[in-house]
Amino acid sequence: MTTRRATITDVAALAGVSVATASKALNGRDDVRATTRQLVLDAAAQLSFQPNLLAQGLLSGQTRTVGLLTSDMVGRFGIPVLLGAENAFGAGEMAVLLCDARGDAIREQHYIRTLLSRRVDGLIVVGESTNPRPSITKDVPVPVVYAYAPSDDPADVSFVPDDEGGARLAVRHLIATGRTRIAHITGPVTYKAATDRAEGVQETLEEAGLAQAGETLYGAWSQRWGRLAADMLLLNDPAIDAVFCGNDQIAAGFIEAARERGRRVPDDIAVVGYDNWEVLSEETRPTLTTIDPDLERLGHTAAQHLFAAIDGRATPGVHSMPTRLVIRDSTAPGIPDTPWQVSRGGSGA
């Protein structure tokens, strides 16, 4: 198991050529005879030679490695972003060094240092909420891209979901299906995601000449809050015919409470969620129309822009990424069982 690994010297020796020639043969450079090249390739195969990327990196100054610094991997949103990024990296010859700072600034500093020690070519920082986070770009001699949580320095490269656009999609869909008394229940007011979406709701309703049914109800991101808010809302304003919820958990709670109060979804009240967290949105009854923030794509795009930045083609600014409306039964009665999806272009970079 622990046999010494073959080096290019071994390959060259076996092929009966010099190290330099072996290198050229292996890397497809053209001042080597075809027969010689084959000799070298055969030798390499026989020894199952793998070039030492450390040595290459030392020489070239490029490690083909990027650091992925996440502030809280436990949460739901970091994972898809990370997944999309890993996906983009895997496609190239890049590898990703994963560091989870667990929301601790000290630990983050520590990780940044070790990543730099390892001479990563770039850094991608993924946050856990869409609230801006401190920039690290100036402290670091390699390009940095921020995903999900933007940097607080607008000159950095950030990718965030278009929460306002998502809310617009949701509300337009409700209006298009004939709803006129639309309420909005969402999470804590301290979340930029919540206030952005609320703003999107507000503006879209105004554009359509409608008034929002009641104030935006800020609470928690939980099912419990969805139930509670449903009780409040249905009691105060019985004429409501649609509600847009700040996430799928709130929506699931709302649907449950509404049914217990004898309101039929979607016939009496249409419900739209947010996140397209499928374990919830596919299991509510009726299944849940929701906004998919397409986080995997966000991560993918962020990674690609990190590549570009490494190549010297940075794209500064906060880029807001388009979301998708996923229509299911909670807004569209009578539609066949398979959900159909609506994608939306534009709005972002």
Place this chain on the structure above:
Amino acid sequence: MTTRRATITDVAALAGVSVATASKALNGRDDVRATTRQLVLDAAAQLSFQPNLLAQGLLSGQTRTVGLLTSDMVGRFGIPVLLGAENAFGAGEMAVLLCDARGDAIREQHYIRTLLSRRVDGLIVVGESTNPRPSITKDVPVPVVYAYAPSDDPADVSFVPDDEGGARLAVRHLIATGRTRIAHITGPVTYKAATDRAEGVQETLEEAGLAQAGETLYGAWSQRWGRLAADMLLLNDPAIDAVFCGNDQIAAGFIEAARERGRRVPDDIAVVGYDNWEVLSEETRPTLTTIDPDLERLGHTAAQHLFAAIDGRATPGVHSMPTRLVIRDSTAPGIPDTPWQVSRGGSGA
């Protein structure tokens, strides 16, 4: 931003000593005068010198890096394992290279090659189900540890959750709360997790002199199947007073259907789930008693054993990791709101 990074040569020059002395001073070796050492340290600080880990690795043959090969990061189980492992690595000076093979054997081979090219010190392979997976240990010149999915070679080092033990915990708890007609609904029979748990149920009931209420119902890991199975079960065997479900989704579906059929949980029927997936187990009504497989700990332990293996102290075999019973309201009526937890020792390595 792209200023050349300081090397030990720069530090040595600034301190007015040779490179060798600088190295010794920085690494705390003792044949260097105290005043000289301070000189070097000051110079290093001034240049904010960071040793190049590539160069160190090239020389020492140790990269202090491990590869984490996951077969399907999208799934629910890989993540906590990965998290626990990352946690263990972060504590030391190890870094983890993340590769998601997405269940594709070709891609897995590719990743293994590039990881070896990068001279990782070890590999941790995390699977997506507890079904054994092909061993890669002989193809690889570094230690390998398998987490969640064991290797099919029993001489390898594997860590799996103790599904049988988890089932025992669940059934013993039901018996302890006075239930005697206990049914078992679970996922597809193709999952070893499902059959292991079923076996645990069977044996525990026999030991208690009880007969299982009906055959084990194999189906899907979904809420839908939980509802369906509930309908079948409650119709066929109205005397059932407890059900142990193969996961929390099935349990959530069961609870829902049971309530709709007018059975009170836990008064008429006690329900136990599996996984302690908190988004579900804390949101069902009543909240769900369930088995927590403690995957984060599993990942942590696997990582620690990888360290040991790298140091030459491997621990071959399939180690089965203990689970925890988390008691909530679906089995224990009238208990105050905060859940109390029971941990169990033993049974594993």
Place this chain on the structure above:
DNA sequence: GAAATCACCTAAAAGGTTTTCGTAACGTAG
């Protein structure tokens, strides 16, 4: 027949660090 061209290959340096060995300087014992 000498010079130039060409095809192919090799020696050596570079990259940053650690470690081994060598070498001063100095003090102490004989």
Place this chain on the structure above:
DNA sequence: CTACGTTACGAAAACCTTTTAGGTGATTTC
């Protein structure tokens, strides 16, 4: 004064690869 041990430091090798510059022999050109 010589022999030796100790202390503090420096030169150079080693890790593995790529690249540059150079070298060899054969073939072509005048």
